[in-house]
Amino acid sequence: MGTIIKTIPAPATWSLRQAVMWPDKPLDYIKLPHDHLGLHFGLFRDEELVTVASLFIIDDNAQFRKLATKTSEQGKGYGSHMLQHLLKVAHSKGVEKIWCNARKEKTGFYHKLGLIETTQTFSKGNINYVVMEKMLP
Template sequence: MPDTTTSDITIRAIAAADTYELRHQVLWPGEPVAYIKLGNDEAGLHFGAFRNGKLVSVISLFIDGSVARFRKFATRPDCQGQGIGSQLLRHVINEARRHGARRLWCDARAVNEAFYRAFKLEPEGNRLYRGTEPYILMARDL
């Protein structure tokens, strides 16, 4: 798989363990690091967006037949709102297609619903909670 480079951002495959620091820092800083690790991390495809050689955004993709799910999408707070996460998500959508997925979904934090709608993901079902954090399943056909 080739790297994707746009302006000063390079996107490439990384190891699961390379996602842990950002996952922890951005998603669940109040929990132990073990909380952000997934039991099936080794089965996933993990991608990082690098700015000037520094990892600033991560996402993990899990493909099961024709269905793909992305998880643990995290962008460094000082890099949010700059289009880096959007570049990374576009890359993952293309990777899911490349691996034969015909549907893509995620459990999105409800606060980020508008962001995911911009990528044609739509809410499905009711909100769920992880602790006090509301989530909603969002999905789209590829």
């Protein structure tokens, strides 16, 4: 079987987003106001949804949001595989810069894939974030 990444509807991302990112919040907390404008992807391992992410493209910039891997499956390369897929999709659509709001404790993961920290930081729900970005060739 193996793994496959495919496009999925926004609501298919919500349950995993909530379980991984904000398990103590209601489901509505993880829904994005512009979810209907994004491209949503699911990484499936043997037909089980393991990782989700959403990509929002505006002109030649793209933001990826809500990259989440099932807790029991973290550290197995699924998040990296998903991010590489997002980079390819963004590049194919003419995106010049891709960026995200990274949790401070997760910056090492994004560094490995070529994103760099900017000076933009903020906090939400007692979690510190930094904007990270990568210029695409």
